[in-house]
Amino acid sequence: MAKERTFRSEAIVLKRTDFGEADRLLTLYTREKGKIKAIAKGARKPQSRKTGHVELFMRSNMFFAQGRDLAIITQAEMVDGYAALRGDLVRTTYAAYAVELLDRFTVEEDRHVGIYNLLADALGWLAETDDLMLAARYYELRLLSQTGFQPQLFKCVACGEPVQEQDQFFSAELGGLLCPACWEMDREAVEVTAVAVKVLRYLQTRKWETVRILQLKRPLQHQLERIMHHYLTYILERSLKSVDFLRRLREEAALFAPEE
Amino acid sequence: MTTNALPQPVNRLITEFARLPGIGPKSAARLTFYLLRGGDEQALDLAQALQDLKERTQFCSVCFNITEEDPCQICADDGRNPNLLCVVEEPLDLLAIERSRAFNGRYHVLHGAISPVEGIGPEDLKITELIERVKNGHFTEIILATNPTLEGESTALYLTRRLKEFDVKLTGLARGLSVGGDLEYTDEITLGRALEGRREM
Numbered sequence: 502m503a504k505e506r507t508f509r510s511e512a513i514v515l516k517r518t519d520f521g522e523a524d525r526l527l528t529l530y531t532r533e534k535g536k537i538k539a540i541a542k543g544a545r546k547p548q549s550r551k552t553g554h555v556e557l558f559m560r561s562n563m564f565f566a567q568g569r570d571l572a573i574i575t576q577a578e579m580v581d582g583y584a585a586l587r588g589d590l591v592r593t594t595y596a597a598y599a600v601e602l603l604d605r606f607t608v609e610e611d612r613h614v615g616i617y618n619l620l621a622d623a624l625g626w627l628a629e630t631d632d633l634m635l636a637a638r639y640y641e642l643r644l645l646s647q648t649g650f651q652p653q654l655f656k657c658v659a660c661g662e663p664v665q666e667q668d669q670f671f672s673a674e675l676g677g678l679l680c681p682a683c684w685e686m687d688r689e690a691v692e693v694t695a696v697a698v699k700v701l702r703y704l705q706t707r708k709w710e711t712v713r714i715l716q717l718k719r720p721l722q723h724q725l726e727r728i729m730h731h732y733l734t735y736i737l738e739r740s741l742k743s744v745d746f747l748r749r750l751r752e753e754a755a756l757f758a759p760e761e
Numbered sequence: 762m763t764t765n766a767l768p769q770p771v772n773r774l775i776t777e778f779a780r781l782p783g784i785g786p787k788s789a790a791r792l793t794f795y796l797l798r799g800g801d802e803q804a805l806d807l808a809q810a811l812q813d814l815k816e817r818t819q820f821c822s823v824c825f826n827i828t829e830e831d832p833c834q835i836c837a838d839d840g841r842n843p844n845l846l847c848v849v850e851e852p853l854d855l856l857a858i859e860r861s862r863a864f865n866g867r868y869h870v871l872h873g874a875i876s877p878v879e880g881i882g883p884e885d886l887k888i889t890e891l892i893e894r895v896k897n898g899h900f901t902e903i904i905l906a907t908n909p910t911l912e913g914e915s916t917a918l919y920l921t922r923r924l925k926e927f928d929v930k931l932t933g934l935a936r937g938l939s940v941g942g943d944l945e946y947t948d949e950i951t952l953g954r955a956l957e958g959r960r961e962m
Contacts, residue, residue, distance in 0.1 A: 516878065521783060547939040553948025557878065557911045579948050590875070590915050597877035742880035749882050 508572075509564045510534060511580060513620055514557050515600045519545065527555060527574070529563075530603060530620055535612040539565060539572040554579045558586055558596050560621055581621075585628040594750060595633045598743040599623050599640055605737050606648045615647050626709060634722045639712050641729050642705050650736055653677025654702045659686045669693045671728050673735030691731050697724050771797065823894070825870040825887045827852050835868060842866040844901040848891065848920065850874050850908055858906060866904075869894065874912035875919055881912075883919060891920070895927050902930040909936055 510533035520526040525544040530536050543549040554561045554577035561579045565572040586596045603620055607613070623640040630636045645651050656663055657680040658672060670679040672687035678698065679690050693701075700721065704712055717725075734740055767775075771793060778789035796804045820826070821833035828834070835841065845866025849855050855868050871886045895903065905920055907913035921931055936954035938947060947955075 548942055550943070550946035553951045579950075582948070582950050584950060587911055587914055588918065590877075590919055593911060593915050594877040601878070743877050746877045746880050746882060749884075753883070 507564065507566050507575075508533065509562070511560065511617075512563050513560045513600075513617070513624070514555060515604050517541075517555070517557060523549075525555065526571075528604065530607070530617055531563075532614060532617045533612065534610060535616075536604070536607045536609045537572060538609070539563075539574050540568070541574045541577070551577045556582075558583050558600065558624055560624070581625070583624045583628045586624065591633065591747075591750065592627060594743055594747050595627050595637055596624060598637065598741065598747065599627060601741050601743050602641070602644060602733070605741070606644060613647070616644070619643050619647060622709070626713070630713060632713070632715075632717075634726060635712070635715060635717060636709075638725050638729055639704050639709060641733065642701070645732075646705070650676065651705070652701075652732060654698065654705060657683055659683035664698065667695050669695070669698055671732065673732045676732075691728060693728055694721075694724065697721060697728065700725060701728070824868045825872060825890065826855055826868060840865075844899060845904070846895070846898075846900045846902070847904045847906050849906050850913060850916070854906065854908070864904075871907075871916070874907060874910070874916040876912045877915070878912075886916075888920070888923070892923060895924060895929065900929050902932060905931065905933045909934075 510531040512529040512531040514527055515530055515536070516528035517525050520540060523543050523545045525541045527539050527541055528536065529539055541551050541555045544551050544555050546552065551574060555563075555574065559579055560581045560583070561577045563574050563578075564576040566575050567573075583596070586592050599620065603616065607616065619640070623636070623643075626636040626640070627633060642651075652671075653676060654664070656677075658675040658677040659679055660683050662680060664678050664680060667681065669681065669692075670684040670687075670690040671677070671693045672679045672690040674687050674689065678693065679686055684690055700715070700717065703715070730744065774793045774796070775786070775789045778784055778792050779786050781789075784792070796807070817829055818827050819829075819831055821828045821831055821836055823832045823836040826833050826835065830837075842865050845864075846869060847855075847858060847864055847866055848869045848871060849858065850871050850873060852870055855870060858864050858868075869887070869891050871888065871891070873881055873886050875881060875883055875886070903924060905917040907917045917933055924931055935958050936951055937958060938944070938951070938955050944952070
C-alpha cells in the first residue's frame with residue numbers, strides 16, 4: 502500500500518533528541534498512526550514556529566509530510582501543554598515514567614486510539630492530582646489492560662478458584678494472583694495483603710473520577726508500587742530509567758527537604 | 762564502506778570520520794579522498810589541530826569551562842564582576858551569553874541538565890562544585906541561565922531548592938518573544954510568560 506504524502510494527527514511527544522544542525526528527532530504517539538518517529542526541522546531555533554509546540558509531553562495538532570524514512574513535521578499547534586508537569590521535578594519524573602512505560606509497551610506504526618486517549622488522560626491526571634503514586638498505579642493497570650497484560654486479580658492463576666478475602670501472592674510469571682495453597686507454583690511470587698488486592702481490583706475496574714478520591718496510607722502505596730514494578734519489570738525484562746531516577750530523587754529528598 | 766581494495770590507512774580514516782555525528786559512510790569516504798588528494802599541509806594542520814584539541818585543553822577548576830590555562834581567562838579576569846554568577850548547561854551556552862556582551866560576571870558550567878527521561882541526576886552534573894563555590898564565595902546574585910526546555914527548567918528548579926539557604930538573590934532568564942518572531946505562531950506558554958514579564962514603556 503502506498504503511503505499518503507501528507508497526513509495530520511494529534512500527537513504527544515514521547516522522546517526527543519537533537520538531530521543535525523538545528524532539528525529535533527521526535528518519537529511521537531499519534532492518534533492516527535500510533536507510535537512514529539518524525540523530524541521537526543529547525544525546532545531548536547527560538548524563532549522557529551514549531552519550537553514551543555513540540556516540547557516533551559506536549560499534546561499538539563500536527564501536520565506531517567511523509568519523507569523517505571521519516572515523517573517531517575510541517576506545522577504544529579499545541580492543544581495541551583500540561584504546564585503543571587513542568588514546574589515540579591517529581592511530577593516531571595512521573596510524566597517521564599508514564600511516557601517511558603508507553604514507549605516500551607508499543608511498537609511503531611501500530612494504531613491504537615485507546616492507548617492514545619489513555620496517555621492524554623494520564624498526563625492530565627499527573628498534572629493535577631495530589632496523589633501521584635495512585636495516578637501512576639491506575640495508569641499502569643489501564644495500560645496493562647490495553648496492551649493485553651491485564652493481571653488476573655479475581656481467580657487464582659493456578660487452581661482457578663475464586664480468590665478469598667485473605668493475604669495472597671502475586672506471580673509475575675503467571676500474570677496474576679496465586680492463592681495461599683498454590684503459592685509454590687512460582688517461587689518468585691510476592692506477597693499481597695488482602696487490602697492491597699481490594700485496591701488493585703478497584704483500580705482495575707473503576708473510572709479515574711471514582712478512584713481519585715481514594716486516600717491510601719503510605720505503606721500500602723509502597724506495597725502497591727512494589728507489586729506493580731515487580732510485574733512490569735518481569736514483562737519488560739528490564740527496569741526503567743525514570744523508576745531509577747525517582748528512587749534517587751526520593752533518597753535525596755529524604756536528605757534535604759521533605760519535598761514529596 | 763571499508764574494503765580490501767583500499768589501503769589500510771585510507772580505510773582507517775574513513776572509519777574514524779564515520780564515527781562523527783552527522784557523517785555517514787559516503788561522506789566519510791568523500792572527506793578522506795579530499796584530504797588524500799589535497800596538499801600535505803592541509804592534512805597535517807588538521808592532524809595537529811586534533812592533537813592540540815585533546816592535549817592542550819582542560820576544564821577550568823573554578824567554573825568548569827573548557828580552557829587552555831587553568832583558571833580560565835574569564836575566571837582570571839579581574840575586570841569582571843566577582844559578585845555576579847551565571848550558571849549555564851554547556852560551554853556553548855557560555856559562548857552565546859558572551860556574544861551578547863550583556864553580562865560581565867563569572868560563570869559556572871554544569872555540563873548537562875537534570876533529565877528524568879535520560880536518567881541524568883544531580884550527581885552527574887557539576888552541582889556539588891557549584892554549591893561549594895557559592896558557600897565559599899561572596900556572590901550577591903546568581904543567574905540560572907539553563908535552557909527553556911523541560912530538563913533546563915527542572916535543573917533551575919532543583920538549583921533554586923539547593924541554593925535558597927544561602928543569602929543570595931536567585932534569578933532566571935526572562936521568557937519571551939524572539940526578535941523577528943510572530944505573535945500568531947507563538948505557543949501559549951511562551952506568550953503567557955511574555956505577558957507576565959511585560960514592562961512599562
